[in-house]
Amino acid sequence: xRIHVQNDPDDPLYEITPAxxxxxxxxxxxxxxxxxxxxxxxxAALADxxxxxxxxxxxxxxxxxxxxxxxxxxxxxxxxxxxxxxxxFDWLPAGATLLNNSGAHAAKAGEYAVMALLMLAGxxxxxxxxxxxxxxxxxxxxxVRGRRVTVVGLGSLGGAAAExxxxxxxxxxxxxxxxxxxxxxxxxxxTDALDSxxxxxxxxxxxxxxxPATRNLLDRRRLSLLAEGAGVVNIGRGPLLDEDAICDLxxxxxxxxxxxxxxxxxPVPQGHRLWTTRNLVMTPHVSTDDPATxxxxxxxxxxxxxxAWAAGEPMPNAVxxxxxx
Numbered sequence: 001x002r003i004h005v006q007n008d009p010d011d012p013l014y015e016i017t018p019a020x021x022x023x024x025x026x027x028x029x030x031x032x033x034x035x036x037x038x039x040x041x042x043x044a045a046l047a048d049x050x051x052x053x054x055x056x057x058x059x060x061x062x063x064x065x066x067x068x069x070x071x072x073x074x075x076x077x078x079x080x081x082x083x084x085x086x087x088x089f090d091w092l093p094a095g096a097t098l099l100n101n102s103g104a105h106a107a108k109a110g111e112y113a114v115m116a117l118l119m120l121a122g123x124x125x126x127x128x129x130x131x132x133x134x135x136x137x138x139x140x141x142x143x144v145r146g147r148r149v150t151v152v153g154l155g156s157l158g159g160a161a162a163e164x165x166x167x168x169x170x171x172x173x174x175x176x177x178x179x180x181x182x183x184x185x186x187x188x189x190x191t192d193a194l195d196s197x198x199x200x201x202x203x204x205x206x207x208x209x210x211x212p213a214t215r216n217l218l219d220r221r222r223l224s225l226l227a228e229g230a231g232v233v234n235i236g237r238g239p240l241l242d243e244d245a246i247c248d249l250x251x252x253x254x255x256x257x258x259x260x261x262x263x264x265x266x267p268v269p270q271g272h273r274l275w276t277t278r279n280l281v282m283t284p285h286v287s288t289d290d291p292a293t294x295x296x297x298x299x300x301x302x303x304x305x306x307x308a309w310a311a312g313e314p315m316p317n318a319v320x321x322x323x324x325x
Contacts, residue, residue: 046068129279176191200227204218
């Protein structure tokens with residue numbers, strides 16, 4: 001197979017190198033052998049590579065502006081789990097399958113989520129606010145065991161978050177499109193039943209993809225349904241929740257704290273109230289990416305999907321353009 005690898009020159013940390021490719025191909029066994037490769041960073045290199053390529057391995061940012069003519073393209077593997085920046089998917093060439101790298105983020109996302117839950121239970125956002133204001137305020141936190149956490153989205157990110165929360169003895173409720181059981185959850189409800197579980201939710205973890213159906217899923221009304229003093233974690237996408245509403249509820253003391261890693265606008269503008277809202281901890285979209293493992297795991301996922309494709313089997317990372325994930 002002829003494969004073109006398109007890197008983003010503005011994000012060298014996640015550049016796929018020939019050495020990384022060789023290592024992954026070696027791990028993949030036979031399916032990793034015999035491919036003709038090209039690497040590029042510029043628009044010209046992408047257009048040139050796609051003239052003959054049957055598969056494209058690419059950063060989302062490299063094709064967010066559109067895809068050049070690609071008459072032989074059959075597979076597009078994106079080095080990202082969330083592909084909302086590429087929607088709508090009417091640019092997808094006829095006969096080509098779009099793949100994401102869901103699974104590459106799971107370990108880091110699960111650890112970040114449980115770190116955030118422990119911070120909220122221990123009242124770390126409150127202490128960080130007090131430190132910033134030079135106040136000695138002896139607010140006591142508690143443990144997470146037995147506490148009620150609701151995880152919205154049970155894919156790679158949310159599933160890992162639920163598993164870590166369950167490992168710490170939390171009472172986990174999962175929310176996803178269909179109320180199918182999940183091994184880490186005591187119960188799972190469908191998204192249309194979200195309102196019914198929010199009043200009992202002490203901690204909320206958002207980990208679902210951004211689609212037209214999930215945009216502003218946690219609006220002001222739903223955030224207000226959360227239990228008094230609840231904590232909120234967002235590792236999904238910023239537009240899943242109403243940022244002004246969560247700031248208002250934190251300032252009023254209605255919510256106990258929040259740890260947010262993703263935002264409607266990134267970087268967050270300097271004058272935005274998120275920077276100064278009480279009991280809010282911000283991290284700059286770092287919850288799911290481990291530089292030491294991201295590319296190797298992503299390439300392993302690519303070869304696993306290529307193996308399934310070659311065998312005529314369903315590809316585990318195939319994206320449904322109608323659903324957006």
